[in-house]
Amino acid sequence: MEGHELDNTKRARLWLLFLNMGMLLSYGAIIFFTEWPVIKYYGFRMIAVLSIFYFIYHFISNYYLAKNPKFILELSFFLTGIPAIFIADYFGGPFGNAILFLYLAVIGAFVYKTIWGISVVAIALVYFSLHGVFGAITFADNVQGFGIAFASLMVMSFAGFFINRHNKTVEQQGQSLKKVADRLTAEKSQDEAVLTAIADGVYAVDKDRNLVLLNKAAQGMVGWSEKDALGIKCKTVMGLKDDKDISVCEKDCPALAVWNTGEAVFRNDTCFMHRKTKQRVQLSSSYAPIKDLDGNMVGAICVFRDVTKDKELERQRNEFVSTASHELRTPITATEGYISIITDSGMCKVDEPTREYLGKAKNTLLGMSSLIKNLLAVTKIEEGRLETTVTNFPIKDLVNEVVEVFARKAKEKGINLEFAQSTEITTAGKKAIGRSLNVRADREMIREVLNNLTENAIKFTEKGGVKISIDYDKEFATVNIQDSGMGMPKDAQKHLFEKFYRVDNTATREVGGTGLGLYITRSIVETFGGRIWVDSEMKKGSNFHFTIPLALDS
Ligand code: ADP
Numbered sequence: 001m002e003g004h005e006l007d008n009t010k011r012a013r014l015w016l017l018f019l020n021m022g023m024l025l026s027y028g029a030i031i032f033f034t035e036w037p038v039i040k041y042y043g044f045r046m047i048a049v050l051s052i053f054y055f056i057y058h059f060i061s062n063y064y065l066a067k068n069p070k071f072i073l074e075l076s077f078f079l080t081g082i083p084a085i086f087i088a089d090y091f092g093g094p095f096g097n098a099i100l101f102l103y104l105a106v107i108g109a110f111v112y113k114t115i116w117g118i119s120v121v122a123i124a125l126v127y128f129s130l131h132g133v134f135g136a137i138t139f140a141d142n143v144q145g146f147g148i149a150f151a152s153l154m155v156m157s158f159a160g161f162f163i164n165r166h167n168k169t170v171e172q173q174g175q176s177l178k179k180v181a182d183r184l185t186a187e188k189s190q191d192e193a194v195l196t197a198i199a200d201g202v203y204a205v206d207k208d209r210n211l212v213l214l215n216k217a218a219q220g221m222v223g224w225s226e227k228d229a230l231g232i233k234c235k236t237v238m239g240l241k242d243d244k245d246i247s248v249c250e251k252d253c254p255a256l257a258v259w260n261t262g263e264a265v266f267r268n269d270t271c272f273m274h275r276k277t278k279q280r281v282q283l284s285s286s287y288a289p290i291k292d293l294d295g296n297m298v299g300a301i302c303v304f305r306d307v308t309k310d311k312e313l314e315r316q317r318n319e320f321v322s323t324a325s326h327e328l329r330t331p332i333t334a335t336e337g338y339i340s341i342i343t344d345s346g347m348c349k350v351d352e353p354t355r356e357y358l359g360k361a362k363n364t365l366l367g368m369s370s371l372i373k374n375l376l377a378v379t380k381i382e383e384g385r386l387e388t389t390v391t392n393f394p395i396k397d398l399v400n401e402v403v404e405v406f407a408r409k410a411k412e413k414g415i416n417l418e419f420a421q422s423t424e425i426t427t428a429g430k431k432a433i434g435r436s437l438n439v440r441a442d443r444e445m446i447r448e449v450l451n452n453l454t455e456n457a458i459k460f461t462e463k464g465g466v467k468i469s470i471d472y473d474k475e476f477a478t479v480n481i482q483d484s485g486m487g488m489p490k491d492a493q494k495h496l497f498e499k500f501y502r503v504d505n506t507a508t509r510e511v512g513g514t515g516l517g518l519y520i521t522r523s524i525v526e527t528f529g530g531r532i533w534v535d536s537e538m539k540k541g542s543n544f545h546f547t548i549p550l551a552l553d554s
């Protein structure tokens with residue numbers, strides 16, 4: 001702002017100097033080159049007077065220049081017009097050629113600022129009127145000439161005015177463009193600063209899957225510089241592979257998945273090789289679509305983290321659990337076997353109290369054995385080693401078998417266990433005709449799921465009962481295991497299917513368990529393309545639901 005004002009001050013000073021020099025020179029030239037009578041011409045006498053006035057004005061304006069240089073500059077422009085009128089008047093008045101300068105001054109003033117344009121027009125009108133009344137040629141002498149002069153003045157005014165308007169619009173557009181450009185530049189440098197500061201790797205691809213962004217952390221992790229990597233195919237730089245060393249970029253590119261679904265994708269199973277060290281970097285990554293202002297997909301962005309160390313730790317932990325479980329299994333089975341021989345074979349004489357204690361010992365061993373079985377299942381799931389034998393089978397038969405197995409347990413506890421088999425199997429309320437009621441999964445694993453959910457339902461129900469039912473829709477069979485037990489709070493339901501999660505209350509503590517059952521259950525259901533969830537209310541009961549895809553045959 002200050003620099004701007006200083007410029008105006010300088011300009012105003014120069015302009016004033018130019019004005020006065022011009023005045024003096026023209027005055028001197030006229031005196032020198034022309035006949036004395038010329039001086040008698042009132043216009044030139046006025047110029048002489050004005051030039052003295054301008055000298056005074058110069059000093060006054062110098063004083064105000066510091067305060068409002070812009071105004072002084074504009075006023076000086078304006079005052080320049082006055083001698084122009086006198087000169088024009090001398091060389092032919094309103095009908096002479098020099099009047100063109102006045103017209104040009106009108107345009108110039110309008111172009112500069114409307115208010116100055118109006119002022120110059122006002123002066124010109126006053127001049128025309130004075131001339132028309134007192135001049136050598138009056139209105140009465142040349143009506144047509146004055147008409148043309150007025151009309152020209154108007155045309156020039158409009159011309160100047162429109163040029164001014166046009167300039168303003170262009171300027172405004174320029175300013176708003178500049179604002180947008182400034183904002184974008186500011187946002188860009190802000191984004192860049194944020195991206196650089198992020199410790200996670202970030203990369204983005206366009207629709208052709210060319211890299212358009214690779215932040216500092218990502219450059220370090222992949223061993224590519226931004227300069228080399230940008231603009232080339234993402235797969236050349238990232239070269240993602242899955243756990244089985246199969247190219248993810250070729251087979252199931254997450255960016256493509258993001259485009260197809262429009263939703264974020266999370267991957268925990270990818271890795272890439274560092275470009276220089278050739279070391280394998282295991283990733284945990286999330287992909288999200290990039291959309292333009294109209295919501296069209298224009299690319300995808302990925303945030304990833306090096307989890308090589310975590311994966312290795314996890315592998316070692318799983319290996320330990322797996323080895324320890326195997327080692328424990330043998331003595332537990334053997335001890336259980338010996339207890340059975342003592343209590344059941346009739347080979348040993350056992351009194352009642354001893355039998356009771358041995359029975360308790362056997363139950364504890366069975367609990368341990370189930371814990372070990374669960375731990376082994378968890379390690380298998382986590383290492384992706386679940387071996388499955390997928391067949392088509394009627395889910396209702398399996399439910400029947402499970403209900404038969406648990407009937408005794410339920411009876412012992414004094415609660416009711418029923419399979420609510422509908423005589424007519426319906427899909428979404430309509431009779432299912434010609435639809436397969438077989439599901440496609442590993443029968444024994446689904447048995448595990450049913451065992452687990454039914455056992456839990458009985459375990460956590462003190463009165464009332466457990467009801468199992470099946471619904472069918474176009475693609476899935478949904479099994480519902482509903483109990484009238486203790487239920488669980490809403491916030492517990494979110495974590496229920498996580499590893500080792502147990503609802504924290506006295507009832508759960510008394511009942512005992514590991515918190516692994518539902519985690520295994522969820523993993524199995526998801527392995528076969530199903531989903532599991534729960535509706536539960538405290539003290540009213542829980543309703544577990546899981547789906548399994550229907551087989552295509554009938
Ligand atoms: P566990 O039964 O060995 O504790 P699960 O993973 O099978 O492990 O269950 C986790 C927790 O979920 C249980 O500890 C219990 O708090 C809660 N839960 C599971 N099923 C039910 C149910 N039917 N009613 C109430 N709570 C349940």
